[in-house]
Amino acid sequence: MKVELRINGVSRSADIEPRKTLLDVLRENFLLNGTHAGCEHGVCGACTVLVDGEPVRSCLMFAVQADGYEITTIEGLAPAPGELSVIQAAFCETHGLQCGYCTPGMILSAHALLQRNVTPTREDIVEAISGNICRCTGYGQIVEAVQFAADRLRLANTPRPAGPAGKSVAEAK
Amino acid sequence: MSADPATFRFVSTNRRVREDRRFVAGRGHYVADVALEGMLHVAVLPSQHPAARILSIDASEALAMPGVHYVLTGEELAAATDPLMNGLDTPNVRRHPLAVGQTRYAGEWVVAVVADSRAQAEDAAEKVVVDYEPLPFVINAEEALKPDSPPVHPAHGSNVLLDRTFVWGEVEKHFAESPRHLSFRVTWGRSSTVPIETFGVVASWDPWRDMLDVWASIQMPKYPDQIARALRIPANGVRVHQDVDVGGSYGVKRGIKQTVLVAHLARRLGRPVRLIEDRLDNMGGGDAHGPDRIRSRLQR
Numbered sequence: 001m002k003v004e005l006r007i008n009g010v011s012r013s014a015d016i017e018p019r020k021t022l023l024d025v026l027r028e029n030f031l032l033n034g035t036h037a038g039c040e041h042g043v044c045g046a047c048t049v050l051v052d053g054e055p056v057r058s059c060l061m062f063a064v065q066a067d068g069y070e071i072t073t074i075e076g077l078a079p080a081p082g083e084l085s086v087i088q089a090a091f092c093e094t095h096g097l098q099c100g101y102c103t104p105g106m107i108l109s110a111h112a113l114l115q116r117n118v119t120p121t122r123e124d125i126v127e128a129i130s131g132n133i134c135r136c137t138g139y140g141q142i143v144e145a146v147q148f149a150a151d152r153l154r155l156a157n158t159p160r161p162a163g164p165a166g167k168s169v170a171e172a173k
Numbered sequence: 174m175s176a177d178p179a180t181f182r183f184v185s186t187n188r189r190v191r192e193d194r195r196f197v198a199g200r201g202h203y204v205a206d207v208a209l210e211g212m213l214h215v216a217v218l219p220s221q222h223p224a225a226r227i228l229s230i231d232a233s234e235a236l237a238m239p240g241v242h243y244v245l246t247g248e249e250l251a252a253a254t255d256p257l258m259n260g261l262d263t264p265n266v267r268r269h270p271l272a273v274g275q276t277r278y279a280g281e282w283v284v285a286v287v288a289d290s291r292a293q294a295e296d297a298a299e300k301v302v303v304d305y306e307p308l309p310f311v312i313n314a315e316e317a318l319k320p321d322s323p324p325v326h327p328a329h330g331s332n333v334l335l336d337r338t339f340v341w342g343e344v345e346k347h348f349a350e351s352p353r354h355l356s357f358r359v360t361w362g363r364s365s366t367v368p369i370e371t372f373g374v375v376a377s378w379d380p381w382r383d384m385l386d387v388w389a390s391i392q393m394p395k396y397p398d399q400i401a402r403a404l405r406i407p408a409n410g411v412r413v414h415q416d417v418d419v420g421g422s423y424g425v426k427r428g429i430k431q432t433v434l435v436a437h438l439a440r441r442l443g444r445p446v447r448l449i450e451d452r453l454d455n456m457g458g459g460d461a462h463g464p465d466r467i468r469s470r471l472q473r
Contacts, residue, residue, distance in 0.1 A: 017292075033206040034199020036420070038369040039452045046369050074199030088197040092189055100196025101370045101420030107197060135369055135421050 003067045007032070008076030018064050022056075023047045025063035026073060034074035034104045038133070045132030048105030049073050055109045055131065074104035077111060086156075087111055087149040096145030098136035106132045110146045118154045120146070192418070201418045204373040204390045209445040212375065213242055215435060216294035217448070218284040218301050219458050220276035224310035224323065227274060227283065231302040235286060238300060240293035243442060245285040247271035250437055254403045257429050261335055265328035270430035275308065277325050280457030282430075287438055287446060314465045358469045365462035370420025372459055373449035374432045378440040385436055387413045390420060391428050403433045404440075425462045 001018050004011060007030060014029045026032045026049070035058055038046030042060040049058045050072035077085045084092070087110050097103045106129055113120060113128035120128070125146045126139075134142060195201055232244035247269055256267040267273070272283045284301050288294035309323035316322055317332040325332055348354070374389040385406065387397070397411040404411075419426070431448055438446040450459050 020292075027205075032199075033203075034201075036203070036370065037205065037449075037451075041452065044369055078198050084194065084197060091197045092193040095190065095193075097193060097196055099368070099370070099419060099421040100192065100201050101203065101368070103196050104199045133369060135367070135423065 001064055003064050005063070005066055005071060006069065007071045008073060014063075016063055018062065020063050021059055022049070022061045022063045022066050022071075023058035026058060026071075032073050032075050036101055036104060038102070038105075043133070044102070045105045045109065046102050048108050048132065050108055050112055053112060053115060055105075055112050057131075072108070072111075074108060077107065085111075086152050087114065087146070090145045090149035090152065091142070094141050094145040094148055096137060096142040097134075102132055102134045102136075106134060106142060110142075110149065113146070114150055114153060118150050120150055122147070125150075196418075201420075202416060203370060203418050203420050204375060204388055204447075205370075205449050207375045207388045207417065207447070209375060209377060209447075212445040212447055213287050213289065213438075213442065214291040214294050215438065215446060215448040216286050216288070216291060216298045217271075217282040217454055217458065218286065218298040218303070219454075220272060220279060220281045220283050220303075220305070222276055222305055222307050222310075223279045223312065224308040224325070225276050225305035226308055227272060227276065228304040228306055230284060230304075232284070232286075234302070235297040235300040238288075238293065238297040240289035241286065241297045242289070242444075243287040243438065244297075244301060245271065245287070245434075245438060245441075247273040247283065250434065253437055253441075254433055255405060257403055257433065258399055263326075263329060263334050265330075266326045266334060267328075268430070270434040276305070282434075282454075282458045285434055285438065285448075287442065291449070314467055358467070360468075361463065361466040363461070363463060363465050366423035366425045367456075368421030368423060368425065371450035371452060371455040372426050372428050372431055373447070374428055374435050375445060375447040376432065376436040376439040377445040378436065378443070380440075380443070383410050385411045385439070387411060387432060387436070388417050389413065389428055389432060390417065390422070390426055392419050392422055393427055396428070396432075399429050400432050400436060403429070404436055425460050427460045431459075 002015050004013050012030055016025055023035060023037060026035045035049055036046040038044035040059050042057045047057055047059040048055050051069045077088060079085060087107055091097055091107060109129050109132050117124060125143050129142060230246050235241060235244050250271050251269050251273045256269060259266060259268055271285060272281050276283060283303055286294045286298045288297060311317045311322045322332055370390055372390050377386045397413050398408050401408045401411045435446045435448050
């Protein structure tokens with residue numbers, strides 16, 4: 001069955017079995033390996049992608065159902081090769097990951113939250129990532145990463161008093 | 174000795190993890206991301222019985238399915254490989270990647286199907302007909318110790334694999350001198366660490382160099398040695414690629430039986446073979462971690 005998918009701003013077409021999940025099509029047909037298979041029944045969130053900006057489990061969605069929607073995978077977040085988005089950089093800075101397997105899904109869930117709310121409370125953040133399981137971190141540093149990214153997004157382009165040279169926002173706080 | 178913390182290079186300093194950059198960008202290199210030319214895919218068929226004799230296996234319908242290359246049984250695999258190491262002096266307790274003759278737990282892998290895609294292998298696994306004769310089973314550790322309990326490994330003669338007393342210090346003397354004695358019983362249910370990434374392995378055999386190449390979600394010492402031993406090849410005939418990121422393990426990823434299984438298939442079929450456990454494979458027949466445990470301290 002022919003499908004026309006818009007992935008990370010680029011139109012891609014494929015001839016696929018109707019039973020094939022969006023997850024398998026992203027990985028196998030388009031070699032977008034950043035989307036990971038975890039539980040394969042919709043409870044772990046490792047396969048999260050954004051469909052029209054909303055987090056969706058790609059293991060529970062057939063690729064043919066995604067026809068015509070705007071799909072964002074983790075590969076679509078970095079602004080340029082080798083350059084991290086604010087949220088991606090925040091995860092590195094606060095050590096919001098260890099093995100990295102849940103991380104793409106976690107970052108996409110956080111991205112969806114911060115797209116609509118750059119002043120999230122701790123509860124907002126916890127709610128936004130509540131569909132993503134992480135076995136390494138214990139979540140504390142992930143919540144910190146999202147909070148840190150929100151601060152940066154909010155404070156970007158805001159004039160600040162001169163501080164000690166070479167300090168990041170996190171250190172200056 | 175004291176030192177000014179400010180002079181430490183690593184302790185209490187802001188440092189970034191080298192691999193984080195690629196992980197947050199979705200550019201990790203996990204085992205499911207390894208793709209080799211001509212690679213085939215494996216699906217396993219688990220036992221539905223806690224204990225059963227395997228009377229016959231009919232794979233004719235499965236072999237006729239589209240994309241199917243091979244159906245491997247425990248008999249064939251056991252003839253071509255040595256039992257997996259279990260670390261005990263129990264020569265009649267033989268552990269194999271696929272059940273041989275009988276199954277010993279629900280979920281134990283009985284047959285492996287190889288196809289061009291995992292989906293085709295799963296479709297064909299459904300068509301494999303295994304004729305079982307259910308056997309008595311035991312699911313409680315204390316029941317298993319009773320003499321009339323069904324033997325899990327009949328050739329071994331009992332369900333006790335190890336009976337040892339570990340003594341530190343003068344135990345009897347200290348108990349005798351102790352003014353108070355506590356009596357308690359603690360039980361742990363079966364448990365396991367559950368990484369978000371299941372275990373997976375890709376193996377490729379080079380018959381011109383007698384070399385097995387392995388990519389796996391592994392971080393275990395002695396992994397190549399145990400594979401080599403089971404496959405009856407020299408230890409330096411196994412090359413484990415260390416550029417594979419591991420999506421969590423927490424101690425559970427041993428992967429010996431899975432690797433022996435795909436390595437045999439790669440050698441037999443002359444093509445790279447991969448097995449990525451799905452969650453059901455992983456929970457039912459993969460490397461579970463903690464068994465039932467019972468600990469009692471009885472009144473003296």
